[in-house]
Amino acid sequence: VINTRVLLAKRPAPKMDESCFRLELIPLAAPGPGEVVVRSRYLSCDPYLRLEMASERFALDQPIRARAAGVIETSADPAWPEGTRVWGFFDWADFSVVPTSALHRVSADTTLSQAIGAQGMNGLTAWVGALDFGRPQPADTVVVSSAVGSVGSIAGQLAHLAGARVVGIAGSEAKLRHAVDDLGYDAAVSYRGAHPLGEALTAACPNGIDVYFDNVGGAVLEAVLPLLRPQARLAMCGSISRYDDPSSTAPDLSRLMGSGATAQWFSVHHHLHRLPQVSAAIGRLLVDGALTYVETFVDGIEHAPTAFLQSLHGDHVGKVLVRIGDVN
C-alpha cells in the first residue's frame, strides 16, 4: 500500500500559503506491538495549527499531525480490533501508524466528523469558554468573534441557550445572515462593514458587553475593550487576526485596570476529563435541533493544505474538514 502524506515543507514566516506544504507518497509501514494502522476518514482543520507550524512543535519535512478520526485498518493490539472507530492525533495522510495509548474510541451515536468537531475539542472549547468561564446570565450581553466558525458558532449558541443576549462578529454579509437566521444570534456585526466596528458594536450592545469570547484578537479585541462592563469576562480562545502578523501591536489590556474584568487564555487540554459528558450533552442538543453545526468537506488528502488555508482565511461557515474515501 502506498500512503499519501502531507509534510511541512517550510515554516509560515510570515505568510502561510500552499508552498508551506509538500505531498509525499511512501510505502505504508507495518504496525509494531501496541500499534495500529488507522485509515483516516476526516482531518480537522483548526487555526491553532498555524501557530504550531510556525514553532518547533512540528518538524520540517515531517507529516503534519493533528486531530483526525478514522477506522482501525490493521491492528497489533488485541484490545483495539480492526474496524474500531477512533479519533486522535494522526498524520495528515490516508493512513497513520499510531500507538493505541493515543487512541480514543468514538461512541456509536457520534459521527466520525462530529467526534473531532461539535462533539470533540471544538465543542469542549466552546463549552469551557462560554459556559464555565463566561457564566452568561439572562441579562448579560455576550459577544463572540469568528461567530460562525467551528468554535464560535457553538459558543454563541450555548450562551444563547443560557439566556444571554448574543452578538456575533464576522466578516461577510452571508456570515452575518447565517449567524442571525440559522444560529440564533440576536444581532451580528461586520468587522469589514461600512461603519467602524466600534460604532456597530455600540449600536448592537446598548448595555455594554459582559462576556467576550475572542477567537481573533487584534483590532476586533481593541474595539470590544471600551464597551466592556464592570466585572466582564474575556474568554481568550485564539487570535487568528495576528497569526500572519505577529509583530502587530497587541491591544493594551492594562486599560482594564480597576474594571474588575477577568481574562482567561484557557486551554481545552486542562479540561479533557469533561469531554465525555460535554460531548454527550452537545450530542443531545444537536439531535434535538437546539444546536446547529455546519460542516464543510474538502475531499482528498491532497487538498488538505487548501482546506486548512480555507479554515484560516476562507469564507466558509462552521467546521472545515478534509474527507478521505467513503463517507462514514
Added chain:
Amino acid sequence: VINTRVLLAKRPAPKMDESCFRLELIPLAAPGPGEVVVRSRYLSCDPYLRLEMASERFALDQPIRARAAGVIETSADPAWPEGTRVWGFFDWADFSVVPTSALHRVSADTTLSQAIGAQGMNGLTAWVGALDFGRPQPADTVVVSSAVGSVGSIAGQLAHLAGARVVGIAGSEAKLRHAVDDLGYDAAVSYRGAHPLGEALTAACPNGIDVYFDNVGGAVLEAVLPLLRPQARLAMCGSISRYDDPSSTAPDLSRLMGSGATAQWFSVHHHLHRLPQVSAAIGRLLVDGALTYVETFVDGIEHAPTAFLQSLHGDHVGKVLVRIGDVN
C-alpha cells in the same frame, strides 16, 4: 477658621511633579443639614490617584479628594456627633465639609492611620488579589511586584501565611533586605540589579510562577510572563511603571494563549462588603505580630504633594501618609 487645601493646578501630562499642585487658604464653610466638618488626621497617598489626576475624575483648581481619616469637628447631623472617628473621601485639606452619607466609622480597636491602610482599602486590595483571586497553595510560587509597598507588602505576607513560596520584586538593596528580613519573603530580586530581571527571577523561581500580584506592569510584567506555569493567576492591581509614560508598549498578553492563565484587573470597589471582616482579620494578624506594616508619615497638609510624589517614586517602604496635627 482658615482652611488650607491642596488643589490640582494642572494635569500630569506627561510628568507628575510639584507644579501640578497649588495651595489655597480660604475660610472654612459651615456644614449644611446632613453634613459635618471633619478635621483630617491622615491622608492616604496611593499611586492610583495619579490616574485620576490625569483624567476628568478630578476637576482643575479644585481640591484633590482622596481617602483620609479624621475626627468630626462640628456636626449638623445628630447621628454623627462631634468627636466621632471616621474615614472617607475627604479633601486634601485640614478640614473638609462632608455629607454623613459618605462617612465610615473607625472602630475603637483600629488606629486612624490603619483604617485607611492595612485595615482599609490597601489591606482589602491585597486580600482580594492575593487570596480570593490568587488562591495560593503550599506548593505554589507567588511573585509580588512593589513587594514592600502599601499593598504589595500585605499581599506577599498573606500569600506566605497561606503557605506559598513568596518572591518579591523591588528596586533597592534596602527594600530587598526589608522584604526578606522583616516581611518573610522567601526571596527578593531587584528590577534594577546587576542581572536582567528575567535571569534573577528564573533563579529565584526554579519551579516557575503560579501567582503574580502585579502593581507595576510594563517591563516587570514582561519579565514575569515567560516564567508563568500552566493555569497561572495574574492579579492585576496596578501599572505604576507606565503612569508617567502611557505611550510605552504594554506587554502582549496574547502570548498566554492556550496556557490556561487567568488575569483579573480587580477593583476593591467590587468587594467593599467584605471590608469589616477582612479589616478585623488583618487587625488580629497585626496584633499577633503575624503581619508587619510599616507606615511613613509626612507632617503637614502643605507637604501632601511631596508625600504623594514619594509614594509614586520614592524609596520608602510600606505606606506613605500625610499626618496633620496631633497624632491620634
